[in-house]
Amino acid sequence: MAGLGLWLVRRTHGTGGGRAFGYAGGQAAMMFGFAFVCAVETVAMSVLLSDWPAVHAVVLVLDVYTVVFVVALHAASVVRPHVLGPDELRVRRAVHVDLRIPLDRIASVRRELRTTPERAEGELDLAVGSQTTVTVELAEPVTHVTLLGRRHELRVVRFHADDSDGLVRALGARLAAPPLFGDSV
Incomplete structure (x- = not known):
């Protein structure tokens, strides 16, 4: 989750002294599309399970975790770019x-x-x-x-x-x- 924090403040990890080259642009649309679909699924499951509060709570926690996980996975790719350093x-x-x-x-x-x-x-x-x-x-x-x-x-x-x-x-x-x-x- 540290990558999510770095992503929110627009920082990178481990690029000091080198030139960063990103690679997450090619996957951004797919990852945000997947996060959107997961968010829609969260709302749909919330409506469908409204009569069963215990099941609703468990599924809601899992669904929210999934959305955060997908965004964090993309964030990890953004904050850890390829780096061309002085000797590596x-x-x-x-x-x-x-x-x-x-x-x-x-x-x-x-x-x-x-x-x-x-x-x-x-x-x-x-x-x-x-x-x-x-x-x-x-x-x-x-x-x-x-x-x-x-x-x-x-x-x-x-x-x-x-x-x-x-x-x-x-x-x-x-x-x-x-x-x-x-x-x-």
Whole structure:
């Protein structure tokens, strides 16, 4: 629920020192449509169950929780954008995925629109609306730990970004830039 609070005050989480690239725009209409349908269902169930106060109270609590949960799920996506930092790319998906990719491990990046990608070993696809718009190929694998603790070695990461052209340009410029004095290659 912290994401809901950050969303209400229009703040982001974990973007300090980096450039944020959102991905929630592609799912906003669907999420708010779903929240609206849940709210209509709450009113309908309230009318239908008005003669049974105990059942009405239980269903009302569950329905209100569902509406808040749907809005909070969208809020978590808004306040946790992808972040291009000075030495890493953070690819995120709400509170479920936070993958840190060191820039020195990125072999190539390109804008690539793919719909409903098939799962493959060594690949991570974070689609929004069944689409990914950015493909990052890695020179060395990066370890991704899932929400349940399973580890995967990744060589390709595909994800959605609302401004995929801007992200690819910024990341490409960062990869092409010579290291600063004192920085390691």
